[in-house]
Amino acid sequence: MPDVVSFTAMENASRADYDLVFEHDMKNIQGQADRVIQWMEMMGGDSPYKISRLDHCLQTATRAQSDGADEETIVCALLHDIGDVISPANHSQAAAALLRPYVSEKNYWIVLHHGLFQGYYWMQHYDQDRNSRDALIDSPHYQACVDFCANWDQVSFDPDYKSQPLEYFIPMVRRIFARSPGANL
Numbered sequence: 001m002p003d004v005v006s007f008t009a010m011e012n013a014s015r016a017d018y019d020l021v022f023e024h025d026m027k028n029i030q031g032q033a034d035r036v037i038q039w040m041e042m043m044g045g046d047s048p049y050k051i052s053r054l055d056h057c058l059q060t061a062t063r064a065q066s067d068g069a070d071e072e073t074i075v076c077a078l079l080h081d082i083g084d085v086i087s088p089a090n091h092s093q094a095a096a097a098l099l100r101p102y103v104s105e106k107n108y109w110i111v112l113h114h115g116l117f118q119g120y121y122w123m124q125h126y127d128q129d130r131n132s133r134d135a136l137i138d139s140p141h142y143q144a145c146v147d148f149c150a151n152w153d154q155v156s157f158d159p160d161y162k163s164q165p166l167e168y169f170i171p172m173v174r175r176i177f178a179r180s181p182g183a184n185l
């Protein structure tokens, strides 16, 4: 098989061309966990909080594990703010999109909406409705997202909390991204 496609416009491509592209895509998917870990490492360093964004994520995930959460939920807690790296203006949606092919609808929903739900803790300082999240109160996942924020996310800015290091969570991240991704084109 050639290692470069024959076409310059997709409308002229053959099945063999797409076989080559899809083979490359599969390898790209297999490298996803490595890229996720690199993005997490990029969250270390300066932050206006008392701890780095990486340490906030580690603390959130450690609290989830301490409360007996399953592995998928722990990984979602670890990665819930990873959108800050590539799309800070909509970090919840970016993180949720990253996780969506690999996790349950419930965990996807929690990550997707956690930014709005976290507004409960800051919006009142800016004359905004801290209960804006109640527009989603009919969702079966509403309370789980409230709990995610209350118990794990909003409390995880504590420099005295002893979190597990990133290395501890890496095997979990690899297992979640080794799952067969659902098709979300």
Ligand SMILES: [Fe+2]
Binding pocket: 080, 081, 091, 092, 114, 115, 118
């Ligand atoms: Fe967040």
Ligand SMILES: [Fe+2]
Binding pocket: 056, 060, 080, 081, 153
């Ligand atoms: Fe967070």
